[in-house]
Amino acid sequence: MPVGAEAELALSHFVETMCGNPQVQDDLNDVDDLERLRIVVQSVESSLTGAALIPFEQATRTPKILVDSGVSAQAIPWRLLRCTGGPLVLQLICKKANFAIWIESC
16 A cells, blocks of 8 residues: 655655665665665665565566666666555665565555
8 A cells, every 4th residue: 555655755765865875785785685674774764664575577677657766876776666556666676685665554
C-alpha cells in the first residue's frame, strides 16, 4: 500500500545523502545480507523500513514507471520507480548484492 507523497521524500533524501557521502556508498557496497542493509539504511533515513534483496535481472529490468535514476560517485546505479498501484521503491545495484528499499505503510 502506498504512503503519502511527503513520506516518499525520504527516498529522495536517502539518495541525496548516499550520493554525497562516500562512507555510505562504501557501506552499501559491502552489504551482502538484509540485516546489514537495514542497519546502513536506518543510519541514513529511519523511515525507510521496507527492504529486500533482489536478483540482478529484477534490478535491471525496464520499469513500468521510472521516476528518477542515476549513478553515485562510487558507481552504484540507483533508480526510483513506482510499482503499479503500489509504493515508490528505490533499487540499488551494489558490488555484493542488489536491493529494493521502500517505506512500509502503517
